[in-house]
Amino acid sequence: MKVIRADVRFGMLVTAAASLSLLTACDTVPPTHKPETAVYVHHVYKPVPAPLSPLDDPNSVLARRSVYFSVNSAELRPVDRSLLQAHADYMRAHPTARMRIEGHADDRGASDFNRGLGLRRAESARHFMRLAGVADTALEVFSYGKDNPIDTAASEDGRARNRRVDLKYLSR
Numbered sequence: 001m002k003v004i005r006a007d008v009r010f011g012m013l014v015t016a017a018a019s020l021s022l023l024t025a026c027d028t029v030p031p032t033h034k035p036e037t038a039v040y041v042h043h044v045y046k047p048v049p050a051p052l053s054p055l056d057d058p059n060s061v062l063a064r065r066s067v068y069f070s071v072n073s074a075e076l077r078p079v080d081r082s083l084l085q086a087h088a089d090y091m092r093a094h095p096t097a098r099m100r101i102e103g104h105a106d107d108r109g110a111s112d113f114n115r116g117l118g119l120r121r122a123e124s125a126r127h128f129m130r131l132a133g134v135a136d137t138a139l140e141v142f143s144y145g146k147d148n149p150i151d152t153a154a155s156e157d158g159r160a161r162n163r164r165v166d167l168k169y170l171s172r
Contacts, residue, residue: 054090055172061086065167067125068160071106074120076128084125087167088132095135098170101125103143104150106159115145125165140170 103118122141151158
C-alpha cells in the first residue's frame with residue numbers, strides 16, 4: 001500500500017473540489033422547465049418580446065391611419081382605397097374591433113361648410129368599409145371640419161395634410 005503525504009492528499013482534495021465546482025458551473029444542459037415567456041440562451045433566460053399587433057407595427061400598412069382628399073372633395077383616391085381595404089380586412093378578422101372615422105377639412109371656407117365636408121369625407125370612408133364587409137355597428141363617423149388641423153401652416157402643403165379622414169380604433 002502506497003502512503004500519500006498529508007499535504008499532497010490535501011492538494012488532491014482541493015483540486016477535486018475545484019474541478020467538481022467548475023464542472024457544476026459549466027453545466028451546458030438547460031433546466032428541464034422553461035418558462036414560456038423566456039428563451040434559454042447561454043445559461044440565462046431572456047424574455048421573449050410579445051409579438052406586435054399589426055396596428056402597432058410601424059412596418060405594417062395598418063400603421064397608416066389617414067386618408068387624404070382633394071380640395072372640396074369627398075371622393076376616395078385609389079391609393080387610399082387600398083389602405084381602407086387593409087383596415088376593413090383587419091376589422092373583419094377581428095369582429096370586436098370598433099372604429100371612429102373622423103373627417104377634417106382645411107382652413108378655407110366657412111365652418112359649417114367645412115364641418116359638412118368633413119362629414120361627407122368620413123361617410124365616404126365608412127361607405128367603402130361597409131362595402132368591404134365591415135359591420136355598420138363597428139363604425140362611427142364624426143366631423144371636426146376645420147377645427148382640428150394637423151398642420152397649422154397656411155400653405156398648400158399644410159392645407160393638403162388637413163384635408164383628411166383619420167381612422168381611430170376604439171377597440172381592437
